[in-house]
Amino acid sequence: MKKRVIAINSSKRKRNTYGLLEQMSKQLKENNIDVDIVNLFDYDIRPCIGCEHCLRKGSCNINDEGELLMKKLTEYDGIILSSPVYMGNISGQLKVFIDRTCRWFHRPEIVGKPTLFVTTTAASGIRDTFKSLETVAIQWGAFPTDYISRNTKNMTKPVSDKEYKKFLIHLFLPREKYKLSMKQVMHFQVQKVLAEKILKIDRVYWEKEGWLNTRYFYNAKTSPISKGMGNLLYFILNKRVENKQE
Ligand SMILES: Cc1cc2nc3c(=O)[nH]c(=O)nc-3n(C[C@H](O)[C@H](O)[C@H](O)COP(=O)(O)O)c2cc1C
Known part of the structure; x- marks a missing residue:
């Protein structure tokens, strides 16, 4: 095609x-x-x-x-x-x-x-x-x-x-065969925390896209190290960033 x-x-x-x-x-x-x-x-x-x-x-x-x-x-x-x-x-x-x-x-x-x-x-x-x-x-x-x-x-x-x-x-x-870099995985986790904690309009969008419970925007290959680092970053940011959404 x-x-x-x-x-x-x-x-x-x-x-x-x-x-x-x-x-x-x-x-x-x-x-x-x-x-x-x-x-x-x-x-x-x-x-x-x-x-x-x-x-x-x-x-x-x-x-x-x-x-x-x-x-x-x-x-x-x-x-x-x-x-x-x-x-x-x-x-x-x-x-x-x-x-x-x-x-x-x-x-x-x-x-x-x-x-x-x-x-x-x-x-x-x-x-x-x-x-x-x-x-x-x-x-x-x-x-x-x-x-x-x-x-x-x-x-x-x-x-x-x-x-x-x-x-x-x-x-x-197909996207599921893409291999994500650590930088991509880390950025996603930062963007996710912002969507969850800062702007309501972001949360609504992320919810609609189904990204709030995923490791990346789409299913793709990730190394165990990237996965672990991504999870760790999410854990830390999630604790530190104050929830400004009502
Ligand atoms: C404003 C300006 C700044 C530039 N800065 C750099 C630079 O920092 N380092 C460098 O090696 N070349 C620099 N150049 C050269 C351009 O990067 C180079 O000629 C480029 O191939 C131009 O692409 P173009 O023909 O698509 O405009 C600069 C050129 C201009 C006009």
């Missing part, structure tokens, strides 16, 4: 990062995968104003295209999140969009979507950029797969099949 992937390009210019995305789109097409490249700069997405309306009420107070792009992300089977390295990290425009997805930390809507990370740089900052992108994906409940980078020295080096193998496999693999 054909799969659809959305690739977010967060550089204004369509050069290094965009070039890599274009190249990969062609390669993925040969694997029965359609890729839609979305240029963040084509969307009117303004900075979060910190009102927390999305967290507390569910909708955003800013009338722009932030919600439109968030909805778009929910419609695809997989995500390619890309950024040029700017000052050692992701681009500002991408961070602006990520901030706008804050309610997904509380009430995730794209859980389990395989996610591939792409970055280009003149020389440095790849590790921190990937770390930021991966953390966001985990906060969304998405599933991190591969990490593809290029720098000035190897910018034109073709992307090999091996570099996006995990992404490809996970697009077609």
Whole structure:
């Protein structure tokens, strides 16, 4: 069955990062995968104003295209999140969009979507950029797969099949066969405690999704160590975080 992937390009210019995305789109097409490249700069997405309306009420107070792009992300089977390295990290425009997805930390809507990370740089900052992108994906409940980078020295080096193998496999693999990292399991436990103790709107959502009595957003493989650490973290947080819900 054909799969659809959305690739977010967060550089204004369509050069290094965009070039890599274009190249990969062609390669993925040969694997029965359609890729839609979305240029963040084509969307009117303004900075979060910190009102927390999305967290507390569910909708955003800013009338722009932030919600439109968030909805778009929910419609695809997989995500390619890309950024040029700017000052050692992701681009500002991408961070602006990520901030706008804050309610997904509380009430995730794209859980389990395989996610591939792409970055280009003149020389440095790849590790921190990937770390930021991966953390966001985990906060969304998405599933991190591969990490593809290029720098000035190897910018034109073709992307090999091996570099996006995990992404490809996970697009077609049933979720119960996914193997969760400790970071994913730990994040889930933190999000669960918040849902149970802080905002009622979160608890209602988590109850509806059936996540309050589970180890993760969906059934998947977990190592005994991750499981144990997750349970321990939940136990500690559950004791420490004060219940603010009536
Ligand atoms: C504002 C800005 C900040 C940058 N910061 C870094 C950096 O910290 N380290 C680095 O090696 N390259 C840095 N670069 C270079 C870009 O990461 C590199 O040219 C990248 O491939 C650009 O991607 P693009 O063609 O998709 O825009 C920076 C470029 C710009 C414009």
